[in-house]
Amino acid sequence: MAEIIEKFISTTDQIKTDEYLVNMGPQHPSTHGVLRLLVKLEGEIVHNVEPHVGYIHSGIEKMTESLTYPQIPHLTDRMDYLSAHMNNEAVCLCVENALQVEVPERVKYIRTIFDELQRLASHQLWWCASGMDLGALTAFFYGLRDREDILDIFEETCGARLTLNYTVPGGVMFDIHPNFQRKVKAFITKFKKILPEYDKLLTGNIIFQNRTKGVGVLSKEDAIAFGVTGPTGRASGFSCDVRKHHPYSAYPLVKFEEKLGTDGDSFMRWKLRMDEMWESLHIIEQLIDNIPEGDYALKMKGVIKLPEGEFYQRVETARGELGVYIVSDGKKNPYRVKFRSPGFSNLFTINHIAKNWKIADLVAIMATFDLVIPDIDR
Amino acid sequence: MTNEQLIDHLSKAYPDAVAKQGNQYPEINVPKELLHAFMLNLKSDPNLAFDYLFCQSGVDYPTFIQVVYHLESTKHKHYLVVKANTEDRVTTVLDTVSDIWPTAEFHEDEIFDLLGIKFNNHPHLRRLFLDDTWGFPLRKDFHDDIHVVER
Amino acid sequence: MAFEKYDFTPLTQSIHQGLIENVSPLLTLIIEWTIIGVLFLLFIAVFGLLLVYVERKVCAAFQQRLGPMRVGPWGLLQTIADFVKLLMKELITPKSVDKFLYNLAPFIVIIVPFLTISVIPFAPGLQALDFDIGIFFVTAVSSVGVIGVLLAGWASNNKYSLIGGMRSGAQIVSYELSVGMSLITMVIMAGTMQISEIVELQRGGWFLFKGHIPAIIAFFVFVVAGTAETNRGPFDLAEAESELTAGFHTEYSGIKFAFFFLAEYINLFIVAAMATIVFLGGWMPFHFGNFEGFNAVMDFIPGLIWFFLKVFGIIFLIMWFKWTFPRLRIDQILTLEWKYLLPINLFNILLMATMVLLGWHW
Numbered sequence: 001m002a003e004i005i006e007k008f009i010s011t012t013d014q015i016k017t018d019e020y021l022v023n024m025g026p027q028h029p030s031t032h033g034v035l036r037l038l039v040k041l042e043g044e045i046v047h048n049v050e051p052h053v054g055y056i057h058s059g060i061e062k063m064t065e066s067l068t069y070p071q072i073p074h075l076t077d078r079m080d081y082l083s084a085h086m087n088n089e090a091v092c093l094c095v096e097n098a099l100q101v102e103v104p105e106r107v108k109y110i111r112t113i114f115d116e117l118q119r120l121a122s123h124q125l126w127w128c129a130s131g132m133d134l135g136a137l138t139a140f141f142y143g144l145r146d147r148e149d150i151l152d153i154f155e156e157t158c159g160a161r162l163t164l165n166y167t168v169p170g171g172v173m174f175d176i177h178p179n180f181q182r183k184v185k186a187f188i189t190k191f192k193k194i195l196p197e198y199d200k201l202l203t204g205n206i207i208f209q210n211r212t213k214g215v216g217v218l219s220k221e222d223a224i225a226f227g228v229t230g231p232t233g234r235a236s237g238f239s240c241d242v243r244k245h246h247p248y249s250a251y252p253l254v255k256f257e258e259k260l261g262t263d264g265d266s267f268m269r270w271k272l273r274m275d276e277m278w279e280s281l282h283i284i285e286q287l288i289d290n291i292p293e294g295d296y297a298l299k300m301k302g303v304i305k306l307p308e309g310e311f312y313q314r315v316e317t318a319r320g321e322l323g324v325y326i327v328s329d330g331k332k333n334p335y336r337v338k339f340r341s342p343g344f345s346n347l348f349t350i351n352h353i354a355k356n357w358k359i360a361d362l363v364a365i366m367a368t369f370d371l372v373i374p375d376i377d378r
Numbered sequence: 379m380t381n382e383q384l385i386d387h388l389s390k391a392y393p394d395a396v397a398k399q400g401n402q403y404p405e406i407n408v409p410k411e412l413l414h415a416f417m418l419n420l421k422s423d424p425n426l427a428f429d430y431l432f433c434q435s436g437v438d439y440p441t442f443i444q445v446v447y448h449l450e451s452t453k454h455k456h457y458l459v460v461k462a463n464t465e466d467r468v469t470t471v472l473d474t475v476s477d478i479w480p481t482a483e484f485h486e487d488e489i490f491d492l493l494g495i496k497f498n499n500h501p502h503l504r505r506l507f508l509d510d511t512w513g514f515p516l517r518k519d520f521h522d523d524i525h526v527v528e529r
Numbered sequence: 530m531a532f533e534k535y536d537f538t539p540l541t542q543s544i545h546q547g548l549i550e551n552v553s554p555l556l557t558l559i560i561e562w563t564i565i566g567v568l569f570l571l572f573i574a575v576f577g578l579l580l581v582y583v584e585r586k587v588c589a590a591f592q593q594r595l596g597p598m599r600v601g602p603w604g605l606l607q608t609i610a611d612f613v614k615l616l617m618k619e620l621i622t623p624k625s626v627d628k629f630l631y632n633l634a635p636f637i638v639i640i641v642p643f644l645t646i647s648v649i650p651f652a653p654g655l656q657a658l659d660f661d662i663g664i665f666f667v668t669a670v671s672s673v674g675v676i677g678v679l680l681a682g683w684a685s686n687n688k689y690s691l692i693g694g695m696r697s698g699a700q701i702v703s704y705e706l707s708v709g710m711s712l713i714t715m716v717i718m719a720g721t722m723q724i725s726e727i728v729e730l731q732r733g734g735w736f737l738f739k740g741h742i743p744a745i746i747a748f749f750v751f752v753v754a755g756t757a758e759t760n761r762g763p764f765d766l767a768e769a770e771s772e773l774t775a776g777f778h779t780e781y782s783g784i785k786f787a788f789f790f791l792a793e794y795i796n797l798f799i800v801a802a803m804a805t806i807v808f809l810g811g812w813m814p815f816h817f818g819n820f821e822g823f824n825a826v827m828d829f830i831p832g833l834i835w836f837f838l839k840v841f842g843i844i845f846l847i848m849w850f851k852w853t854f855p856r857l858r859i860d861q862i863l864t865l866e867w868k869y870l871l872p873i874n875l876f877n878i879l880l881m882a883t884m885v886l887l888g889w890h891w
Contacts, residue, residue, distance in 0.1 A: 022688050030771040044692065044859055054507030061492070062515050098401075133771045135762060135856025141592035201853075207763055208855045224430050224452055227481035238452070245455075309401050310459075312433070312448065323433045323448070336516070338435035340448075348484040359692070360858045363772050377507060 171297025230320025
């Protein structure tokens with residue numbers, strides 16, 4: 001009997017399974033767009049992930065070279081469409097800083113409120129979409145339902161729901177709608193009741209915790225070395241909140257906490273975004289009643305020409321740090337514009353942290369990374 | 379270190395490099411032969427400790443092609459912009475920094491894709507966005523009669 | 530008893546008598562088989578569509594939507610329209626599939642519910658086959674389905690399908706154990722495997738109440754394992770659409786896909802029906818102690834309605850799981866079975882055996 005067992009064990013050692021390649025994407029439900037991951041698998045175990053991007057590369061950096069500065073924001077909200085307003089603001093801030101003009105206080109308040117509303121909308125979509133990735137389809141509808149409220153507020157003020165185009169160099173395009181403050185306050189009261197519901201549905205769920213806790217751990221050193229920013233980086237303990245370290249608009253005026261995680265696993269990334277939603281609500285609460293009177297935009301020259309030189313502006317989008325690097329030769333078009341998009345740096349850590357996890361974990365990791373593909377491809 | 383100290387320190391340590399204060403960040407222009415050793419020092423010197431490469435971009439100037447590295451030290455909270463130029467437009471080659479900051483691997487892929495700068499010792503240099511039939515669109519002499527309409 | 534008046538035995542007997550007096554016994558048998566076959570075919574088609582509709586409405590209710598509303602009143606005809614669409618769709622056979630196995634798989638999958646449904650007593654006297662090893666038959670036959678799923682995964686020549694098929698294989702083989710064991714627990718209590726007998730034994734009270742603690746544990750295990758065996762969320766790893774696009778049926782289209790789809794829902798019905806029969810008294814009405822008036826009112830409701838009420842209760846429970854929980858990972862699913870459910874089950878069998886020996890059950 002012992003011999004037979006011995007023999008059986010020795011044969012199981014000899015059984016070898018082949019590695020095989022699977023193309024996840026460009027059309028795959030959990031890549032949220034046209035991302036292709038070339039995954040090398042052995043059984044269910046991921047051995048290597050190679051992201052292939054560029055399916056939605058639209059050459060925005062090249063296009064900006066033949067556009068004037070007020071035209072550029074019209075392209076940038078197509079990059080990370082879930083933080084359209086932050087992208088626009090980054091360009092506008094960069095231009096304003098280069099021209100050394102100070103926008104009115106009112107503009108700063110409006111921009112910051114829009115930033116945070118946009119962050120909330122983005123995190124809501126992230127919440128519901130990653131719930132869907134983990135198999136909880138009901139979450140998807142809850143998130144989208146609540147996101148509608150924010151989009152309605154956007155629509156009332158600036159006419160657009162997704163690609164806002166609200167910020168222009170020197171201010172915002174129109175004044176806020178008379179209903180704006182009332183509706184935002186109503187939304188905050190409503191959403192404060194709904195947020196605990198989000199936690200009840202997923203965060204406390206034992207299956208959910210098993211799927212995410214300890215999965216895909218990104219250490220702090222790796223987060224810095226890979227340039228992982230935003231909630232993803234902060235979950236690893238990398239203090240990288242641009243709002244805190246390089247405050248812009250009305251952020252110096254508000255009190256908020258930069259939430260930092262320790263574990264760096266999928267659950268921490270999840271938890272951090274949930275906490276960030278609370279912080280966003282607090283920021284809006286501090287600002288919404290105090291919007292000062294005044295102009296909603298500066299009078300800018302008809303043709304904006306930046307002085308010669310290089311200008312860099314960092315902005316915190318919902319996904320992390322967005323950098324706008326403008327090289328100007330003094331003409332009305334920029335000489336070169338580079339967008340340092342948060343998703344780009346975040347995505348390429350995936351091979352590093354998804355290795356030796358199961359294919360289902362790869363999906364969970366991607367979900368908590370909150371990738372937006374046009375943001376990566378630009 | 380403050381910006382002045384940083385410029386002072388670097389221009390003493392690297393007489394070949396040109397350091398000055400830019401609009402926002404101190405800037406230093408490093409000869410391309412020195413680039414890798416210089417970058418390695420930036421990362422490993424405990425007084426400098428530039429551990430976070432937050433942006434890497436390529437710019438095509440009329441006379442040279444430049445790669446710009448935006449660096450931050452998360453420990454000391456100081457910033458530095460490093461620039462490396464290369465005049466050769468045909469075999470445009472620079473040293474990789476992907477062994478120092480892993481994030482550079484993919485930024486360099488992108489720069490190779492759009493500006494045609496090859497990076498020595500890069501582990502896996504490939505075109506990231508475009509297919510092989512394209513030229514290098516971010517170069518100023520790029521012409522594409524099919525996709526680009528000039529007004 | 531009052532509910533004897535809803536007994537279907539006189540009806541079936543009279544049909545049998547009428548046939549046997551007029552035609553030869555062989556022909557009688559053939560005609561009866563044909564009638565039963567046609568009835569089951571109709572039942573599976575109609576009930577499958579109904580369950581799809583129910584699922585969509587239940588899911589909509591959980592997600593604060595309305596669900597299908599446009600086709601027919603409250604969207605009642607929506608699933609029929611969908612089914613007609615599926616029937617008319619082109620059957621695509623990818624070039625590199627193993628054609629024989631690829632075409633065989635959906636039929637194996639759809640055969641299983643047909644076989645299992647034959648032993649289910651819908652109402653007094655309404656049962657096609659009454660084996661003395663009915664429970665054994667159900668457990669034996671229901672494991673055939675996994676072969677179809679495995680074949681579909683293998684023959685599709687698609688990596689996603691293969692992963693889905695293998696997952697499904699590992700999962701169903703494991704959870705078969707729990708389903709079988711929890712049924713055995715109840716068989717120990719009933720002392721018989723004949724399904725009609727088991728239902729009859731629950732005349733004085735459902736097994737869930739009669740067997741109290743071990744029966745409740747067995748019921749819990751059965752529902753969990755049954756959900757896993759029907760490949761439904763949170764155990765829908767075989768077709769986990771966010772990981773494997775559609776798992777084992779990625780390459781199937783048209784009516785072949787409809788077979789997989791229908792089989793899933795009929796399997797759901799069978800799991801619910803088995804839970805009803807073994808734990809909730811089958812078609813037996815709900816009686817409460819010695820409240821004669823209350824019991825008489827309960828008796829007034831026909832057995833057929835009781836049966837479907839209970840079945841829909843369990844189906845709703847299983848749908849509730851699916852639309853609330855996230856999906857498990859394959860290793861977690863196997864851990865749950867081998868490290869938790871199986872030991873619980875084995876212990877439960879012991880407990881039940883002790884209880885039956887000592888006569889602690891009611």
